[in-house]
Amino acid sequence: MRASPRRAAAAAATALALLLAGCAGTDGGRGEGGRIELSFQSLAWQKESVDTNKQLVREWNESHPDVHVTYVPGSWDTVHDQLLTSFEGGEAPDIIHDASDDLADFAYGGYLADLRGLLPDRLTADIPPQSWSTTTFGDGVYGVPFLQEPRVLIASTVVLETSGVRVPTPEKPWSWEEFRQVTRELTGEGRYGVAWPLREPVSVTLNLGLSGGGQLFHRGADGKVTLRAEAGDRIVPGTIHDQVNTDRSAARTTLGMGGSDTLPGFFGGKYAMVPLGFSYRQQIAEQAPEGFEWTVLPAPAGSAGLTQGVSPQTLSVSQDSPYKREAAQFIDFLLRPPNMVRLAKGDWMLPTGTEALADPSLHTAENGWATGVAVAKELRPAPAQSVRGYPEWKDKVATPALQEYYSGAIGAEELRKRLVDDGNRVLARYQR
Numbered sequence: 001m002r003a004s005p006r007r008a009a010a011a012a013a014t015a016l017a018l019l020l021a022g023c024a025g026t027d028g029g030r031g032e033g034g035r036i037e038l039s040f041q042s043l044a045w046q047k048e049s050v051d052t053n054k055q056l057v058r059e060w061n062e063s064h065p066d067v068h069v070t071y072v073p074g075s076w077d078t079v080h081d082q083l084l085t086s087f088e089g090g091e092a093p094d095i096i097h098d099a100s101d102d103l104a105d106f107a108y109g110g111y112l113a114d115l116r117g118l119l120p121d122r123l124t125a126d127i128p129p130q131s132w133s134t135t136t137f138g139d140g141v142y143g144v145p146f147l148q149e150p151r152v153l154i155a156s157t158v159v160l161e162t163s164g165v166r167v168p169t170p171e172k173p174w175s176w177e178e179f180r181q182v183t184r185e186l187t188g189e190g191r192y193g194v195a196w197p198l199r200e201p202v203s204v205t206l207n208l209g210l211s212g213g214g215q216l217f218h219r220g221a222d223g224k225v226t227l228r229a230e231a232g233d234r235i236v237p238g239t240i241h242d243q244v245n246t247d248r249s250a251a252r253t254t255l256g257m258g259g260s261d262t263l264p265g266f267f268g269g270k271y272a273m274v275p276l277g278f279s280y281r282q283q284i285a286e287q288a289p290e291g292f293e294w295t296v297l298p299a300p301a302g303s304a305g306l307t308q309g310v311s312p313q314t315l316s317v318s319q320d321s322p323y324k325r326e327a328a329q330f331i332d333f334l335l336r337p338p339n340m341v342r343l344a345k346g347d348w349m350l351p352t353g354t355e356a357l358a359d360p361s362l363h364t365a366e367n368g369w370a371t372g373v374a375v376a377k378e379l380r381p382a383p384a385q386s387v388r389g390y391p392e393w394k395d396k397v398a399t400p401a402l403q404e405y406y407s408g409a410i411g412a413e414e415l416r417k418r419l420v421d422d423g424n425r426v427l428a429r430y431q432r
Contacts, residue, residue, distance in 0.1 A: 036323050041072040041093035052346030060333050067326045087111040094321040100134035101311035104386050107142040113317040114140035118328035131352045134381045143314035146335050147349040150308050150375045155273040157293035170298045170374035176239050179300040183249040186272040193249040195271035196240055197257040201402040202394045206383050207309035209236045212302030217383045224431045225387050227423040229416045235302055245408040255406050278372050282348040296368025298375055309382035350376050389430035393423050
């Protein structure tokens with residue numbers, strides 16, 4: 001069941017109010033006898049994104065001789081464990097690049113600085129309340145959400161045009177039922193209608209599940225979270241399961257793949273469509289064979305329309321940093337609207353900032369930018385954003401259960417038992 005619009009709006013308004021409340025912090029200041037040194041750990045990995053981040057650091061250093069920032073590369077694959085080790089060892093970077101769904105345990109553990117009172121009104125007002133709610137835990141705000149990535153369908157233009165199927169738009173998307181029927185029609189002659197790369201199945205399932213009214217995680221009046229599977233939670237996993245095991249319109253071999261692994265087969269005509277994160281467009285644009293035509297379609301819609309869950313990329317400040325104010329000033333510099341647009345283009349993602357998202361360069365039809373922007377207004381916090389114990393549930397319970405379900409090894413009832421019954425035992429340990 002989805003949270004009511006009134007409840008969601010109240011939570012978002014609370015998040016924004018938290019940001020605007022409070023007085024200026026007092027942790028900043030110059031180090032004795034010299035300039036302030038800050039470290040910025042960035043998880044940018046694509047060349048264009050790395051170059052943009054490094055260039056912005058250089059621009060900051062040139063214009064702020066008294067506050068020097070050192071660029072430190074990190075990795076999405078190891079960031080959680082690496083940060084935990086650095087926090088416990090007292091060696092955490094001052095400015096931390098991460099994702100909102102990785103922040104809860106760090107925020108509740110006291111490792112991240114509460115940013116209330118450290119950020120300028122310009123920045124807090126520019127980013128919508130629903131985005132701020134992804135980094136609000138308890139009474140504090142522990143990160144600035146700045147980039148977001150909807151899931152879209154990347155499709156072969158030629159296959160769509162020759163098949164005669166209705167091509168969806170953000171205004172008239174496919175329903176999940178129509179999507180299933182379309183993938184059946186696109187299957188044949190050595191080609192699957194869709195390839196689901198589900199090596200990491202949890203976020204895909206939960207985030208797309210919001211469109212069908214799924215929620216799975218439910219917070220009670222006492223603040224405790226329990227898992228409960230309802231009708232809306234079955235729409236997305238049921239569709240994928242049936243495409244693989246009943247219709248044979250989805251390739252079984254891609255279930256253990258990452259998104260990049262499916263691209264050679266997509267280019268070779270083995271799959272008509274691949275559901276991918278918006279940023280994969282960069283790899284497709286760079287790697288597609290000459291003459292290969294592709295298009296970006298919105299993900300299917302359910303009872304909640306095009307609603308999707310997202311875990312935005314975030315910038316946080318370490319609680320141990322002696323220069324929190326200067327670190328927040330650097331974050332503000334990175335996220336000025338023109339710079340946020342540069343970061344979004346570098347990562348082929350969408351900015352959270354209202355002014356940046358309105359930039360005309362992001363509204364072009366080329367490479368599907370306009371489709372992504374049209375979907376952006378439907379993005380909501382991922383269902384498990386603030387749930388303590390979510391990483392353990394995801395890794396130990398949900399990932400293996402969903403992998404077995406999608407492959408046909410277990411049925412829907414066994415999936416429910418493992419996600420819900422086993423999952424509630426995990427969450428209970430974190431909520432005692």
